[in-house]
Amino acid sequence: MRDRKAKDPTLKAQRAARNRLVRLEQQARARAESAAVADGVAETVALSRARGAAVVGPEPGRRAPRDTPYRRLNGLDWLAAKGRISEEAKAAGERYGWVYRRVKLEKSIPSTLDVRVRGPFVPPALEDVLAHGEATDAARRRLAEFRRRLSGHPDLVAACDAICGEEQTPREAAGGERDAGRLEAVLKVALELLAMS
Known part of the structure; x- marks a missing residue:
C-alpha cells in the first residue's frame, strides 16, 4: 500500500509533465503553421502588387494585427483613392463596367452531358428567361450607346473595357x-466623355 501511495504523486507529476509537453508541441506547431500561412499570404500579395494589382492592407515589412484583411481594389477604386479621377468620372466608369460585364456574361451558358445537375432538372420559367434576355439586350444597347459617346475610338473603348469592365488597374491593363x-490619361478622357451626358 505504501508503494502505491509513493508512486501516485510520481505518476501524477509524470502525467502533468507529459501533458505540458504535448501542449507546448501543439502551440509550437500552431505557431509554425500560422507563420507559414502569413508568409504565403505575404508572398501572394507581393506578387499581386508586382503585377500591378492594387492591394490594400498592412504595409510590407510591418507587423500588423493578426486579423487585418487584405483587399484588392479595382482600377476605378484605386484611381479614386489616389485622387486621380472625380466622383462623377468614377460613377460613369462604374455604369460602363456594369453594362460591359452584363453583356460579356451573356454568352456563358452552362452545359453538361448529365441529365441531373445537383438534383433533377427544373426548367426555368419562361418569364425568367425572357426577363434575362431583355435585360441583357438592354445592356447591349446601353453599351453601344456608351461606345457611341466615345465615338467608337479604339483606345478609349479599350481603356474603358480593361479598367471599368475587367476591373484592372492601369498598370495591370498596360502590362507595366x-x-x-x-x-490612365486615355481613361480620364473617356470617363469625362461618359460623365458629360
Missing part, C-alpha cells in the same frame, strides 16, 4: 509602368 500613365 511605362504605358500605365498613357492608359
